[in-house]
Amino acid sequence: MVKAIMHGCNGKMGQVITGLVRDDSGIEIVAGIDKYRGVENTYPVFDTLEACDVEADVVIDFSNAAAVDELLAVCAERVLPVVLCTTGLSEEQLQNVQRISEKTAVLRSANMSLGVNLLMKLLKEAASVLAPAGFDIELVEKHHNLKVDAPSGTAIAMADSINEALDNEYVYNYDRSKERKKREKKEIGIVAVRGGTIVGQHDVIFAGADEVIEFQHTAYSKAVFGKGAVEAAKFLAGKPAGRYDMSDVIQF
Numbered sequence: 529m530v531k532a533i534m535h536g537c538n539g540k541m542g543q544v545i546t547g548l549v550r551d552d553s554g555i556e557i558v559a560g561i562d563k564y565r566g567v568e569n570t571y572p573v574f575d576t577l578e579a580c581d582v583e584a585d586v587v588i589d590f591s592n593a594a595a596v597d598e599l600l601a602v603c604a605e606r607v608l609p610v611v612l613c614t615t616g617l618s619e620e621q622l623q624n625v626q627r628i629s630e631k632t633a634v635l636r637s638a639n640m641s642l643g644v645n646l647l648m649k650l651l652k653e654a655a656s657v658l659a660p661a662g663f664d665i666e667l668v669e670k671h672h673n674l675k676v677d678a679p680s681g682t683a684i685a686m687a688d689s690i691n692e693a694l695d696n697e698y699v700y701n702y703d704r705s706k707e708r709k710k711r712e713k714k715e716i717g718i719v720a721v722r723g724g725t726i727v728g729q730h731d732v733i734f735a736g737a738d739e740v741i742e743f744q745h746t747a748y749s750k751a752v753f754g755k756g757a758v759e760a761a762k763f764l765a766g767k768p769a770g771r772y773d774m775s776d777v778i779q780f
């Protein structure tokens with residue numbers, strides 16, 4: 529049985545995962561970390577991972593970018609594998625993820641769902657055919673009105689995946705309102721919409737002369753992310769230091 533610490537246990541994703549793990553005989557949550565205490569927990573909860581003295585095999589993180597530096601420092605010190613799902617990390621924090629992964633196993637993914645991870649692969653293939661044929665690439669993501677980071681981590685990961693297939697020659701345009709000029713050929717426009725309870729939708733548009741191809745992923749519940757995170761935690765427990773991602777967990 530894998531013993532997991534849920535970092536951000538009293539948030540929306542922390543609660544989804546708590547529910548999923550309850551019905552899973554392969555993993556248990558032995559402790560939670562959260563500063564917010566408005567939830568009844570079935571495991572001990574600590575303010576910080578530093579303060580947590582419960583033995584575990586892995587940490588699952590769905591918290592806030594501001595919490596990630598301290599989390600990673602403690603995981604490195606305790607050689608505790610971590611599934612890092614929080615989005616909105618700065619460039620500096622991403623470099624820190626790389627450094628920490630030399631000390632412990634880190635699996636970072638902006639989206640834990642099966643569908644999005646398959647789509648990442650499909651987008652590479654589409655881009656390598658369509659971009660040379662002159663198609664413009666645009667991305668629109670939609671999320672609930674409580675989301676703090678924009679654009680979504682998934683939108684950035686999708687753009688990175690496309691860009692990788694195009695020799696990283698494309699730049700990202702997040703705002704066309706500042707300049708009055710036509711779009712550049714080698715740019716990917718990324719737009720964020722926030723409203724209501726939208727769980728998460730990502731549209732990738734390849735627009736060519738007289739034809740358009742669109743890929744769309746819609747999450748109808750947060751469980752799609754939770755399931756992936758639980759599988760990732762089971763996979764990562766006991767793994768040596770290094771960088772991992774969902775392609776190590778999901779066999780396509």
Ligand SMILES: NC(=O)C1=CN([C@@H]2O[C@H](COP(=O)(O)OP(=O)(O)OC[C@H]3O[C@@H](n4cnc5c(N)ncnc54)[C@H](O)[C@@H]3O)[C@@H](O)[C@H]2O)C=CC1
Nearest residue numbers: 536538539540541562564590591595613615638639640753
């Ligand atoms: N990779 C993926 O598949 C997914 C990633 N996310 C990302 O996960 C993160 C959390 O999402 P939600 O659960 O919706 O947010 P939320 O705001 O509902 O939950 C975050 C929880 O973390 C806690 N927290 C914040 N700072 C903390 C700190 N310093 N120490 C301990 N606890 C702290 C908060 O009190 C809160 O309970 C966001 O960055 C979101 O974008 C969300 C869904 C899927």
Ligand SMILES: O=C(O)C1=N[C@H](C(=O)O)C[C@H](O)C1
Nearest residue numbers: 615638639675680681682728
């Ligand atoms: O905050 C969310 O809710 C989500 N965040 C992730 C992201 O930023 O990509 C993944 C998912 O879309 C839900």
